[in-house]
Amino acid sequence: MTETTLPDPAVHLSDARELAPDLLVVPDGGVPLVPNIGLIGGRDAVLVVETGMGPANARQVLAFAAEHARGRRLYLTTTHFHPEHAFGAGEFAGEATYLVNRAQAEDLRTRFGGYLEMFKGLGESVAHRLDGVAQPVPDLVYDQEHDLDLGGRVVRLRATGRAHSRGDQVVSVPDADVLFTGDLAEAGQFAIFPWFPPHDADVSGTRWLAVLRGLAERAPRMVVPGHGEIGGPGLLADVRDYLELLRDETWARRDSAMSEETIIEEVSALMIERHPEWAGREWIAKGVGCLCSEHPA
Structure with a gap:
């Protein structure tokens, strides 16, 4: 893709659909550099999966999640560190607990600057989305696996090891039999x-x-x-x-x-x-x- 053909990687929250009770997906709409974003709710908390590209998208996702949560605690996770998935996590600071596996945390620490510059070079629409982005810093880091109890619903976070990136993880919701793969698929x-x-x-x-x-x-x-x-x-x-x-x-x-x-x-x-x-x-x-x-x- 060239700079002139890249559309604005904007998340469209109005397209959200429910896959199971209290489990929503905001689809990518077929737009490059927009990920599928998940909201997984339990009695006590809601987990957001992915942030979208940059601060503006992430703020919209955060507001959408907060409205859906209706006072429940917020968590955030990302399937890997690439910009459209995680370069909005800084907007969740103080509002949600951000948790990832150790390899992804290292990717965020060491790869942020290089990927930021590379993605800014993809075109004006992408560079604009990344303007003012803060380097994400996880609140909670696990090694290989973490079971997150949202209250009556447990979500399983599992590091896969090096594949699409060093820090890939999958997110599964056993009671609904739903799997979020990130860019592994x-x-x-x-x-x-x-x-x-x-x-x-x-x-x-x-x-x-x-x-x-x-x-x-x-x-x-x-x-x-x-x-x-x-x-x-x-x-x-x-x-x-x-x-x-x-x-x-x-x-x-x-x-x-x-x-x-x-x-x-x-x-x-x-x-x-x-x-x-x-x-x-x-x-x-x-x-x-x-x-x-x-x-x-």
């Missing part, structure tokens, strides 16, 4: 590989595939992806199958001493042929580059 687009060596090479295609295999085996009733339409367990299977095919086709060509440029050309053509309706074709090359650097365990 997208609907209707190719997997987003943030492969930008030497500045950022934390994404791991092999680890990502292992995580998706585990998630797909759980087969949750409803899956809220980082971006795209809400789906069922088939969404996770689609991403798993894509990552597996991307790995196999990349490695087969790499092992035959083919140049990376040729691998990208051939694998991209194959993936587009398989999924001509998917968006984000530019991420195929990033995925190939990442997988060319990896080897079987």
Whole structure:
């Protein structure tokens, strides 16, 4: 995408829909750099999942959550540190308890400045959204897993380990059988590989595939992806199958001493042929580059 084609990454709260009692999703509306945002309520508290890009979006999400909570305590979590998911958390300071896993907290501490500058370079609409953004500082940091009791409803936060980023986590609501995946899964687009060596090479295609295999085996009733339409367990299977095919086709060509440029050309053509309706074709090359650097365990 070029600067002239990037729309304003604005969250539209009027599109919120209820997936289960006291469990809402504000969908991304198909707009790039807008995440699916969740509100999960219990008797005593409400958990917000994701903030949207920058302070203005986050303030709207916070106000929406406070209105929905009607006096209940507020919590915030983010599935990973990338700007459209977490670069609004500073607006929740003093209003909500922000909790993430330890690896994500480290990502927020060390990656904030670099990603802020990179995203500001994506275009005026994005830079405007990030104007005045504060570096997020979590209130509560857990290691691998945390069960958050909202009062009559427990939400499970689980760090997955390095995959799309170092600090990915999934958020599950067992009583509703709903899973928030962040960018571990997208609907209707190719997997987003943030492969930008030497500045950022934390994404791991092999680890990502292992995580998706585990998630797909759980087969949750409803899956809220980082971006795209809400789906069922088939969404996770689609991403798993894509990552597996991307790995196999990349490695087969790499092992035959083919140049990376040729691998990208051939694998991209194959993936587009398989999924001509998917968006984000530019991420195929990033995925190939990442997988060319990896080897079987």
